[in-house]
Amino acid sequence: MEQAYKLLAQEKEISNKKAKELIDRGLVFVGDRKVKIARAPLPEDTFFRIEMPEDITIIYEDEDIVAVNKPANIDSYDVQDAIDGAELLHRLDRDTSGVLLLGKSEKFIKKAVGEFRARRVYKEYIAWVEGVVYEDMEIDAPIHTIKKGKAFSKIDERIGRPAFTKVSPDEIQGKKSKVKIVISTGRTHQIRVHMAHIGHPVVGDEQYGSRTQAKRTLLHARKVVLLGREYIAPVPADIKRYK
Numbered sequence: 001m002e003q004a005y006k007l008l009a010q011e012k013e014i015s016n017k018k019a020k021e022l023i024d025r026g027l028v029f030v031g032d033r034k035v036k037i038a039r040a041p042l043p044e045d046t047f048f049r050i051e052m053p054e055d056i057t058i059i060y061e062d063e064d065i066v067a068v069n070k071p072a073n074i075d076s077y078d079v080q081d082a083i084d085g086a087e088l089l090h091r092l093d094r095d096t097s098g099v100l101l102l103g104k105s106e107k108f109i110k111k112a113v114g115e116f117r118a119r120r121v122y123k124e125y126i127a128w129v130e131g132v133v134y135e136d137m138e139i140d141a142p143i144h145t146i147k148k149g150k151a152f153s154k155i156d157e158r159i160g161r162p163a164f165t166k167v168s169p170d171e172i173q174g175k176k177s178k179v180k181i182v183i184s185t186g187r188t189h190q191i192r193v194h195m196a197h198i199g200h201p202v203v204g205d206e207q208y209g210s211r212t213q214a215k216r217t218l219l220h221a222r223k224v225v226l227l228g229r230e231y232i233a234p235v236p237a238d239i240k241r242y243k
Contacts, residue, residue, distance in 0.1 A: 004028075005038040008048050026073050026094065026216070027051055033213060051215070056082060059099065059231055064108035065089075067224075069233040070100040072216045089226075090116060090186060095204070098125070098221025098233040115226060116186065122225035125181040125191060126170070126235055128218040128242050129200040130210055133177040139165040139194040143187040152207070153189040155197050163187045165194040173242050176203060176212075191219060203242070218242070 008028060009019035022028050023038040029049045030042070054071040056079055061067070066086050070079055076091040079100055086102035089112050103109035115121050142160025145153040154160075164184045171178040177200070181191055189208070195201055196208040204214025220239045223232045 001041040002044055003039045004035050004042050004046075007042055007044065007046055008035075011048055012050070022050060027053070029215070032215070034215065059233060060229075064103065064105050065112070065226075066102050066104060067231040068100050068102070070097055070221075072097040072236075076100060089113065090121075092221055093189065093192075093217070093219075095217035096125075096219045096221060097236055097239075099224045099231050100221070101224060101226060101231065112226060119184045122223070123183050123186070123221065124223040125183070126178065126220045126222050126239055127181055127191065127195070128176055128178050128203040128239060129195050130203060130212065131175060131177065131200045132172055133167065133169045133179050133200055134172070135169065137167040137198065139163075139167065139198060141194060141197055143190060143193055145188040147188075151188050153187065153193045155193065161185075161187060163190050163194065165191060167195075167198075176242050178239075178242065192217070 005016055005020040005023055009016045020038040023035050026034055027050055028035040030046055053074040057069040059067040059069055066083055068079060070092055072095050075094050076088055080086060080088050083102060086104050087109055089101040089103050092100055103112055141155045142157060143153050143163040144156035144160040145151060166182045168180045169177055170180055183190055192202050192205050192208045201209040203210055203212050203218040205217040218239055220235055222235060
């Protein structure tokens with residue numbers, strides 16, 4: 001037995017530091033299972049597979065804004081770093097794909113941030129969730145986020161901040177449901193926490209209770225409408241159909 005990152009470094013002929021980084025970014029698999037702990041002991045004959053994120057695709061760009069289709073398995077801040085002179089207007093979780101907006105001018109950024117704070121931005125997601133969802137639902141449950149180390153959010157009626165989520169069923173496959181989700185607030189991990197709260201965690205989201213193995217959390221930001229302009233990211237293959 002040997003630590004995963006050391007075996008990966010040897011197999012792929014890369015440095016231990018690079019191997020650990022790839023595992024920490026969630027890009028390393030053994031079969032269909034993601035390697036989650038860089039120092040986890042594994043058999044010395046383990047065969048690894050690295051799945052790099054897709055390229056960042058620009059949906060729309062002008063002198064004020066750039067809208068991109070963020071791939072899964074890449075941080076929002078990595079997108080910001082890749083686009084000179086652009087500043088994030090909001091964020092998506094690493095595993096979440098879809099529309100991500102960045103401002104390019106100080107005047108526009110200030111105006112756009114005001115729209116987000118005033119809850120005048122339409123944000124629509126598509127997700128696969130555990131269980132059968134057969135009717136529209138509205139979730140009004142305050143969320144408190146603990147940001148020591150890896151961020152974790154939970155429902156807390158006493159100190160949580162207001163959070164509102166609307167869920168509509170779209171398709172059912174066995175004991176999984178594809179749903180459309182619209183949020184008017186933007187709390188950390190809001191969709192994931194709210195769906196887990198009602199007993200339908202997002203498929204692949206082990207942090208919030210999903211028992212289904214998946215290459216990533218099956219959540220995609222399909223549409224954002226800001227200041228009258230609509231930005232849409234095509235639904236990727238892994239969410240268009242489950243399995």
